[in-house]
Amino acid sequence: MQRPTIFCHMTMALNGKIVGNYHQAAGAAVAGQTFYHAAFEPGGAFDPNEGWLSGRTTTDDNFTFYEQPDLDLNAAPVPAGDYIVPGTHPKYYFAIDPHGRLAWHHHQLQYNDTTATVVEVLTNQASNAYKDFLRRQHISYVIAGENQLDAPLALDKLTRSFHLKRIMLGGGGVLNWSFIKQGLCDEVSIVLIPGADGQADAPALFQPLATDDQQQLVNFKLISATPIEDTVWLRYAVL
The missing domain is CATH 3.40.430.10 (Dihydrofolate Reductase, subunit A)
Known part of the structure; x- marks a missing residue:
């Protein structure tokens, strides 16, 4: 790892x-x-x-405010596996969101004077509709775990994908x-x-x-x- x-x-x-x-x-x-x-x-x-990592509740409390994501329940099946948007950014915000619930409106967020690019960490419990939602927002995601977060796997994937x-x-x-x-x-x-x-x-x-x-x-x-x-x-x- x-x-x-x-x-x-x-x-x-x-x-x-x-x-x-x-x-x-x-x-x-x-x-x-x-x-x-x-x-x-x-x-x-x-x-x-390279940035910071927080859980779903912390993210909702500070950035997404418990809104509902704009899901297309009839979305075509997305390709299997992770989705990494090309490019490098000075700061990343890694959101641990096992079931895919956070309602982003943009692929970047603002925290005081810091602009960070959003990356989601999902499990296989996240729906196809939610992964389609992230792709429409140009938000990268990695999948780490079946029913709950596999933190070592998540860190390994994030490190390799974003050169952490x-x-x-x-x-x-x-x-x-x-x-x-x-x-x-x-x-x-x-x-x-x-x-x-x-x-x-x-x-x-x-x-x-x-x-x-x-x-x-x-x-x-x-x-x-x-x-x-x-x-x-x-x-x-x-x-």
């Missing part, structure tokens, strides 16, 4: 949550600037990198833990937002599934802890 160096880079509340209104805390702006500069701006700690050397893993918590537990992540970078809220059901940085091994332990080694006003930026190597 080929794969790039992968760093999980997230903002997080002091109580370990990655979603919630703690983003309105007084020090959240500084934390957000620290997070964005490290991974997305020239001269940041993780520059250069380093990418960011950007949530949600289930996806983060899935990569961590499989040994597919090299570093965890956490920018602590100096706030917390009382949302009891918000996902944590790592969110195991009920079917996961409850006894699995992953160790980390501190690389650095950098205070920036009221926030702290923590970097850990995954052992």
